[in-house]
Amino acid sequence: MANKGPSYGMSRVVQDKIDKKYDAEVEELLVQWIVAQCGSGVGKPESGKLGFQDWLKDGCVLSELINSLHKDNKPIKKIASSSMAFKQMEQISHYDRPHR
Template sequence: MAAKGAPGMANKGPSYGLSRQVQDKINSKYDPELELILVEWITRQCGSSVGRPEQGKMEFQAWLKNGCVLSELINSLFPGDKPVKKILNSCMAFKQMEQISQFLTAAEKYGVTKTDMFQTVDLWEGKDLAAVQRTLSALGSLAVTKDEGTYQGDPNWFFRKSQENKREFSEDQMKAGKNVIGLQMGSNKGASQEGMSYGRQRQIL
């Protein structure tokens, strides 16, 4: 039985090596220059109460890890009611992760897309700090684009997001589009086939 178990043990070696390579690639995406911009923006946005970390990836992680700075940041961007009602500086792991989760929920409410969102473990366990940078950059871009008077910092730090898609389809246009599809669907007895062909046309387009 021991002999049979040996190959299984050996198989763990390459998978560990592969996961290490993947982790190294993730780490290589972390941008030290972007870190400086994000730290400068967050400290301006939140004020001196959030402090300022020493330069470096590990210090950046430690600064944000308990979720408090992130919660202060997202609250500062909302002109009205603040989305994170309680900001608790706790030493307990689950409380810190809960605080990060509250930030992520609020960031999504603000308009950050799920594809730009990091996972709690990316920050708390330091699995993908480049993803954390990506989320914060997306948040900065949204704040600059919305121009609601809450953004504090240089507007050139972040790309202004294109609002083309939002203008392209107004509510009236969407309703008109649905009416057209409804007419197509009801124009003959083979409504389901018509719908399928419409779907194929859309895919081809």
């Protein structure tokens, strides 16, 4: 997520393995599905892995997705975007709770 500069040694090997597993086609399919499920209000990410991660990072798109999967009641009542890390963690914490 955060770019901390170049990695060396074992860190580089691990990062290379992660990068090789990333599939841009799967990313595009996921974006299409999320937009189709939630509507165009969720926008679209910038192309590339970092753009996709930034799109999902604050939890708002994921909250919209969860709400779209529940037809009768919306489990996440408040969806608020924020650039502050603790607010983003709070938004993401909605996924720790069981949804019925």
